[in-house]
Amino acid sequence: MTAATADAAPQPVVGLDLGGTKIAAALFGADGTVLARHSRPTPARSGAAAVLDALAAAAAEVDPGRTASVLGVAAAGVVDPRTGQVTSATAAIRGWAGTPLGPALADRTGSAVACDNDVRATAGPELAALRAGHGGHASLLFAAIGTGVGGAIAADGRMLHGAAGIAGHLGHLPSPEATGLPCTCGATGHLEVIASGPGIAAHYERLTGAPVDRLETVAARAAGGDAHAVTAITTGAAAAGRLLGGLANALGPDRVVVGGGVPRIGPLYGDALRAAFTAELMAPLHGLVPRAPLFGPDAAVRGAAALPTTLPLHRPGARR
Known part of the structure; x- marks a missing residue:
């Protein structure tokens, strides 16, 4: 079940980028500064639960003090940000299709979660820059x-x-x-x-x-x-x-x-x-x-961190 979008007031946020081989995480300050980074292999052959656990662990690694109350996830596969579900996926991550990504990660982290497909998240900073000039x-x-x-x-x-x-x-x-x-x-x-x-x-x-x-x-x-x-x-x-x-x-x-x-x-x-x-x-x-893209390797994780400002939030314990 989705909830309202995040408050407009700037706050620290965790961005997560999930690929078939690697999870990248970063903690962004209210001004957009990267405060901490972490990466770890994706346990792609171990099933969806293991991947969700790895995402939660990556978020905890960059924000051990839990300063961020929201996190954004850019994930491989077809992701419906409204339901928070992975609606379709290839075999790159075993059992990934059908995973309730947003709700399940919210339950694991205790934070509100916004999620989207990794390419749309990567395109987010491009769109923000384009909008500024148009x-x-x-x-x-x-x-x-x-x-x-x-x-x-x-x-x-x-x-x-x-x-x-x-x-x-x-x-x-x-x-x-x-x-x-x-x-x-x-x-x-x-x-x-x-x-x-x-x-x-x-x-x-x-x-x-x-x-x-x-x-x-x-x-x-x-x-x-x-x-x-x-x-x-x-x-x-x-x-x-x-x-x-x-x-x-x-x-x-x-x-x-x-x-x-x-x-x-x-x-x-x-x-x-x-x-x-x-x-x-x-x-x-x-x-x-x-x-060519305007933004470098940080584009996906930075785009992920921006998702809570524009997409529905999935909260811990929400009814499925």
């Missing part, structure tokens, strides 16, 4: 391309969450380049299976018949002149660019941000994505180009 009425299209393809969409200054918290999951839009390829969600032909890091590596394997361990190996071979590696990278990049360009026509964003690990492999990827994106744009959007 009178509060900014629109943002944010893509995170890494092991999967995630996203966030904000319209007229408000982050969209959608039914069951599913808004922004760009990786599960259809992509012609992925036609017939099975997706982790159970469907076929989605962007994630051609544009993510594993998707690009898998495409290289299909082209060559040779196994490859990771995306960085494909990037190194492309830099060495391997035509199949170049094709795998530019195909994934162009698929992402075309999809983002089409979405830009539908949404009219003031800013398009492309982050995650895949764009960091170099200009071959970035140039192909930008060219495909630009080719899709309608005339009023000419000049709009995908940008």
